[in-house]
């Protein structure tokens with residue numbers, strides 16, 4: 044099998060829910076999307092940066108009955124209620140019906156926003172995702188989670204709505220800027236450190252190839268992450284149990300950092316520091332060895348990801364931590380390490396210890412390169 048041209052189905056309750064397609068150069072030649080697109084009214088939701096790079100070749104030859112393109116401003120600032128309503132308006136203006144198809148062409152923001160539009164417009168319409176960032180290819184597109192942010196916190200409104208297909212073109216990563224690329228590596232480290240120790244070893248060994256965006260190594264990274272995610276999502280499609288929550292390792296702290304900085308930091312940057320904070324707390328609780336915590340720290344640093352907190356007071360982070368969706372009533376729930384490769388969900392830790400770690404963690408300004 045050529046891993047750059049393959050497909051498989053994400054199964055939910057034993058039935059195919061999302062087709063996962065890999066096609067090198069697939070954003071330039073979209074004939075492979077024809078089974079979903081042909082003869083339908085299609086809205087392509089994208090962002091201005093991705094539109095400039097890929098929209099023209101992508102829209103050509105799609106074979107839609109009617110095609111409307113809606114580019115939004117790039118980045119997290121578009122994952123909000125105003126942009127959501129703007130997209131809904133566009134659909135209404137064009138009299139799109141329930142048989143329409145939405146295609147999200149872009150990163151995780153477009154996937155989350157587009158998925159939420161698809162979940163809610165006329166009580167739900169079909170959608171496809173063509174992920175163009177590493178985060179979106181290895182994580183955000185698979186699993187049916189859709190959301191928008193509120194000033195009070197990240198992803199506070201959303202739903203589960205599975206795309207009919209996700210179409211991964213590995214070549215899209217070639218144009219991805221370095222800060223966005225390394226932000227995706229944070230999610231890959233999360234999979235290894237939290238779910239699969241062998242995969243963490245693999246990342247350590249192949250780090251130079253990954254940092255050089257070496258095609259076959261990147262392909263393997265994307266396939267391994269998606270396979271890990273598919274296995275977990277299939278067993279818990281709506282996160283009713285605790286296993287799927289393990290995918291949120293590093294995210295409680297990460298989301299708090301994102302929200303407390305007004306979403307001016309990248310998602311993966313917040314996750315990177317979140318992983319280190321979770322590792323530190325797990326060490327203090329006697330779960331994770333210092334040696335393992337040091338390995339995680341080293342890989343995060345080698346990827347050029349931040350290892351310090353941005354200049355925020357602990358008291359500025361705490362309200363966001365206490366609004367996290369995993370919490371049970373007033374109890375803060377965190378994903379911590381049982382050991383390297385084994386995350387656990389727990390509310391059994393002293394809050395004072397977590398606050399002390401946050402107080403003592405180094406701060407520095409994060410570059411916005």
Ligand SMILES: NC(=O)c1ccc[n+]([C@@H]2O[C@H](COP(=O)([O-])OP(=O)(O)OC[C@H]3O[C@@H](n4cnc5c(N)ncnc54)[C@H](O)[C@@H]3O)[C@@H](O)[C@H]2O)c1
Pocket residue numbers: 090091092093096117118119122149150151152153155175176177178179182183184185186187188189215216217218219220223226310311
């Ligand atoms: N639903 C989920 O399960 C899930 C999982 C992980 C992350 N997320 C969400 O994903 C979002 C982060 O995703 P992201 O980092 O992809 O953000 P993003 O969509 O904002 O993309 C980051 C930047 O990269 C640019 N870009 C995208 N593709 C490009 C390409 N091929 N070449 C050049 N530039 C390109 C975009 O214009 C944007 O400026 C967050 O909102 C996060 O909460 C969701």
